[in-house]
Amino acid sequence: MAEKSVRDASGPVIEDRDREQAKIRRRAFVGQMIVGLLIIFLWEFLTWIGWLDSYYWSSPSTIVRTGWVAITEGTLLQDLAYTSGATISGFILGTVVGSALGLSFWWSDLYSRITEPYLIAFNAVPKLALAPVLVIMFGIGFDSKVILAFLMTVIVASIAAYSGVKNVDRDLEKMLLSLGAKRHHVFFKVVIPSSVPWMVSSLKINISLALAGTIVGEFISSRQGIGRMILYAGQILNIDLVWVGVVVLSALSIVMYLGTVWLERLLMRGRTPKS
């Protein structure tokens, strides 16, 4: 009897976690789409019947129309390329330099002890407040935006990598040494891979920090970029165009976030994440 309950015509019931998970993911995706569409419809509807003032709130359809004009007659796509280019360059630079810095602390206790307080102090500096100085130093072009995005990310990345280094299992190091390893073997075969989850955990925060850095750079002074477009639209009271900028930035932010999620998966294959 009991046996019968777990069997059907096609044989025993096989528990398949992956399939169940995939099913839930699909359903969640559909649900998310529905919620998104509902919000857009509600926004459109409320501005249409006048509950929301369309002068301030614009409306989805106006935003799409204005956006289309900005693409075809304006420079929206170039601005988008400019902003995402600066953000991603700063992010990559900050992550690579920061991680290298954090990992380098493994090599010497003295060096890491001397440097650590400065790292923490620099982390406390509100980097965005330095933006005007940086624009003066590096000009109003692309470089100053990359530098800002870099400064926003580098310390977070290095602190994350350093946490990884501090958490390396000393016994793994011993095990490798007993196999005749030199320090560089330990560094490349144990220290770096075991710090990966820590480094990866900073990617998501850092991509949004990089974007914030770039936009502030563009606000301060720039000839291109979505940030400049928003500032300009605000100055001429073209609120529809401000909304276009906000929507484009949100979309960019989401795409870049998904990019880091993908990168995270790639780097964490076969491992459990460090949350």
Added chain:
Amino acid sequence: MSELSIEHCSKYYKKNGEPMCVLKEADMVARGGRFVSIIGPSGCGKSTLFNIIAGLSKPSEGRVRLDGRDITGESGHVGYMLQKDLLLPWRTILDNVIIGLEIRGVPKKKARERALPMLQKYGLKGFEQDHPDALSGGMRQRAGLIRTLLDDKDVILLDEPFGALDAQTRLQMQNWLLQIWSDFQKTVLFVTHDIDEAIYLSDEIYVFTPRPGRIKAKIDVGLPRPRDEKTLMEDRFLHLKRELLLMLREEREPSG
């Protein structure tokens, strides 16, 4: 087959400003191809002794010799399996066991070719591409030992490899280890808490006192090989067991 000798090794650590002795004047010899066990209460310096032999820590006094050559403080001369399994969680089992070969500069592909038949012969067939967290404790210990064996040293140190396993798996692993030992003809130094395990596996047993660990006795097991479950019932086995039990009990009793 190499002979390992430990000559008058001691180790002191500083604790609260006072020197504290954890290992005192250990003298021992593991002749080529012998299976030698060390048994003693927790904290008596067994792992400390192994770290010294493996060259990961320097003795405060004394020397370690391999075939007469002084290897004190030099690592890489003996195989060492630490108390934990210490597999790298981001590597597959196959890639875990070849790490010693990688360090010696053997190309990955060659190393894998060499390791694969070993894994398959010694009970890890079908798990080569799994990550360590997918394996049971016993399987992980197998992988750890195969990694040590692939490093191909004549002397290997095993620090309580079966300490965390249940009794059933333990006996299975002991037989597995004996098979490997006779296949590979290594000199083995083996740490354990378990009297039965020490007698079942060894040719000789060194009994340590509690901290500071000193060698209290050396026992020749003298049970015939190959050994199997019937060995556990032999008179000689039971006699040795009683002797060792009494010896370790004495140690637990406060002596003054």
